[in-house]
Amino acid sequence: MIIDRLYDAVSRKGPVCVGLDTSEKLLPERLRTASPLSEAILEFNRAIVDATLDVAACYKVQIAHYEALGTEGLACYRDTLSCVRKKGALVIGDVKRGDIASTGEMYARAHFSGEFEADFVTLNPYMGGDVIAPFEPYLKKGQKGLFVLTKTSNPTSADIQDLRVGTQPVYMHVAQKLTAWGRPYGGACGYGAIGAVVGATQQEELVALRRGFPSLFFLIPGYGAQGGGGRDVAPAFVAGNGAVVNASRSILGAHRGRPDGDDRYAEYARQAVVRMRKDIARWTDK
Amino acid sequence: MIIDRLYDAVSRKGPVCVGLDTSEKLLPERLRTASPLSEAILEFNRAIVDATLDVAACYKVQIAHYEALGTEGLACYRDTLSCVRKKGALVIGDVKRGDIASTGEMYARAHFSGEFEADFVTLNPYMGGDVIAPFEPYLKKGQKGLFVLTKTSNPTSADIQDLRVGTQPVYMHVAQKLTAWGRPYGGACGYGAIGAVVGATQQEELVALRRGFPSLFFLIPGYGAQGGGGRDVAPAFVAGNGAVVNASRSILGAHRGRPDGDDRYAEYARQAVVRMRKDIARWTDK
Numbered sequence: 001m002i003i004d005r006l007y008d009a010v011s012r013k014g015p016v017c018v019g020l021d022t023s024e025k026l027l028p029e030r031l032r033t034a035s036p037l038s039e040a041i042l043e044f045n046r047a048i049v050d051a052t053l054d055v056a057a058c059y060k061v062q063i064a065h066y067e068a069l070g071t072e073g074l075a076c077y078r079d080t081l082s083c084v085r086k087k088g089a090l091v092i093g094d095v096k097r098g099d100i101a102s103t104g105e106m107y108a109r110a111h112f113s114g115e116f117e118a119d120f121v122t123l124n125p126y127m128g129g130d131v132i133a134p135f136e137p138y139l140k141k142g143q144k145g146l147f148v149l150t151k152t153s154n155p156t157s158a159d160i161q162d163l164r165v166g167t168q169p170v171y172m173h174v175a176q177k178l179t180a181w182g183r184p185y186g187g188a189c190g191y192g193a194i195g196a197v198v199g200a201t202q203q204e205e206l207v208a209l210r211r212g213f214p215s216l217f218f219l220i221p222g223y224g225a226q227g228g229g230g231r232d233v234a235p236a237f238v239a240g241n242g243a244v245v246n247a248s249r250s251i252l253g254a255h256r257g258r259p260d261g262d263d264r265y266a267e268y269a270r271q272a273v274v275r276m277r278k279d280i281a282r283w284t285d286k
Numbered sequence: 287m288i289i290d291r292l293y294d295a296v297s298r299k300g301p302v303c304v305g306l307d308t309s310e311k312l313l314p315e316r317l318r319t320a321s322p323l324s325e326a327i328l329e330f331n332r333a334i335v336d337a338t339l340d341v342a343a344c345y346k347v348q349i350a351h352y353e354a355l356g357t358e359g360l361a362c363y364r365d366t367l368s369c370v371r372k373k374g375a376l377v378i379g380d381v382k383r384g385d386i387a388s389t390g391e392m393y394a395r396a397h398f399s400g401e402f403e404a405d406f407v408t409l410n411p412y413m414g415g416d417v418i419a420p421f422e423p424y425l426k427k428g429q430k431g432l433f434v435l436t437k438t439s440n441p442t443s444a445d446i447q448d449l450r451v452g453t454q455p456v457y458m459h460v461a462q463k464l465t466a467w468g469r470p471y472g473g474a475c476g477y478g479a480i481g482a483v484v485g486a487t488q489q490e491e492l493v494a495l496r497r498g499f500p501s502l503f504f505l506i507p508g509y510g511a512q513g514g515g516g517r518d519v520a521p522a523f524v525a526g527n528g529a530v531v532n533a534s535r536s537i538l539g540a541h542r543g544r545p546d547g548d549d550r551y552a553e554y555a556r557q558a559v560v561r562m563r564k565d566i567a568r569w570t571d572k
Contacts, residue, residue, distance in 0.1 A: 021389065064385055064392035070401030071364065075357050098410055099350055099382055100440040103307065106350035115356030124384055126412040127438050128445030152413050154386040159414030163451040163459060170449060170456065177445060 001187035002119060002145045003195075003217060006090055009057045010241045014277040015284075017092070017219070018052050018269075019248030020045050020080055021062040026252045028265045038069055038076040044265070045080045048252065049087060051266035055273045057244050058090040060219075061118070078115045085119070092147065092219065093118030098127055104134030112138040120145040122197060122219070125174055126160075132181050132194070139185045145193040150174050151209065153199025153222030171205065175213045182215065191217040191242060198236070200228025200245065207235040210242075218243035223276070224250035230276075234283035247276055287473035288405055288431040289481075289503060292376055295343045296527045300563040301570075303378070303505070304338050304555075305534030306331050306366055307348040312538045314551045324355055324362040330551070331366045334538060335373060337552035341559045343530050344376040346505075347404070364401045371405070378433065378505065379404030384413055390420030398424040406431045408483060408505070411460055412446075418467050418480070425471045431479040436460050437495065439485025439508030457491065461499045468501065477503040477528060484522070486514025486531065493521040496528075504529035509562065510536035516562075520569035533562055 022041045024032055034040040049059065061084075066077035084091040093116065097107045111121045112135065123131055125148050138144040151161055151171040161171040175196055182192030192215050198206055200222035209216070218236045222228045224247040236243035254272040255265035308327045310318060320326040335345065347370075352363035370377040379402065383393045397407045398421065409417055411434050424430040437447050437457040447457040461482055468478030478501050484492055486508035495502070504522045508514045510533040522529035540558040541551035 023388070023392070062389055062392075064383070064389045064396065067396040067402070068392040068400070070396075071357050071361050074360055078357065096383070096385055096410075097350070100438070102309065103348055103350045106309070106348075106354040110350065110353040110356075114354070116353070124382075124410045124412050126410050126435055126446055127440055128442030128447070130440045130442040149412055152386070154413055154416045156414030156416040159463060160412055160456065160460065161414070163449075163456060165449040165451055165456075170446065170451075173449060174446065 003187035007189035098124035230279035289473035293475035384410035516565035
């Protein structure tokens, strides 16, 4: 089961997920002015992956940054995913898709096979269980997993996710659904192949979700640039596992402020991952 | 305002939105066996658009069907959008994206400028108002609009959308938000540039939404293949306007069952649009 591979990666390398949300402004000077931009981004991503392979649990590639560059950008998205997978690491396609029936099948085909194949993808649950169903044939084979938006890290996540249904907010109902949907795809590690996206800035919610749903693996964005720290994400963990914490800007942009001509951006990225791992371990290690 | 252009198109040509969800199995024999598939799909889409320009209000292109074919498929998505726009018709990029901050900005850039530029895109509201914000700079200029998932046509749309918050289901709260978010972008026609996606199979909900939110323009999928008919969608209309009704398979696949070698698939598609327009007019014309 894919979730056992992720669990094992966290055990061995810690819970940092490196977010390859590579935009032009995060590139060092030399690459920012290179042409075409998509090739510069791919060179940058490759170097970051090489430098962090032994200290990162996995990678998350935010497709929007590539979609914005059109078909050329999407070729770079494809090559970034394949670079991570060829090196034997796990990659999450952060696509937040969510559609039904034949359309859902097309998204599943797009992101679990063919050019854009990832190990996990993120999904949006607004349309309900029909969003999950087209991905299940892949889950059944044990080699793919999902992370579904539950309680996100942005200010207006309250608009829908916090609406109260009976005594519980919407996101607790979503977590309940995820647990049920993920039940057939449980790994030996005790977590299911359908996990939840929960923001690092939502500490109370994280406590309630971990307590209520012990079999949900969490993908936690919002660390660093968005304001969350090791202390905030600690409640997600049980014995140092059960979650990965994503950071992007603070890792990819760790080289910023260094003198021009200093091309060690990948080394600085690695140092940022190690610092982040320590910051989290401080609050999660017993 | 873009919404006035859509309103005008419905007035002149009726409310049919042609869904270019072109998958291999909808192609006629001659094109289904052509290579590469993405070029065959583009030829098919062009012919459908040419044949329906004067009887369709607009087009909706479901990106999933193109994403499933990788970068080549996305080039075909790009060329399909540009084909519709060059002919002066309106096109909805059915992308159902929904993300925040810099990621949301990247999606807005991807789908409102550059290669994948559409006139409208569909969005998913689960992350709240932060999903809309990155698109607002484009809305402000008056040339772009949004359709946001509200109450969808699929069986499990109830999972989240029907949860009761106080006396109202979640989707009524979403509609309320959309009305507020769309207020600054109202057109002369009385509708705003932020519309709602509401399924054709949800007649009662359509009645409640139309009554409660007279300034929301509706995009209604689920006609035909998904089970909705003219009678079901009628409550969405006020004086024959205020909504577009999407059909895909029943239009693109109207040629099916004809003898092999009969290449008039575009003509049959046109006839299907005209029939659908009549079916809706029967229930909406006073």
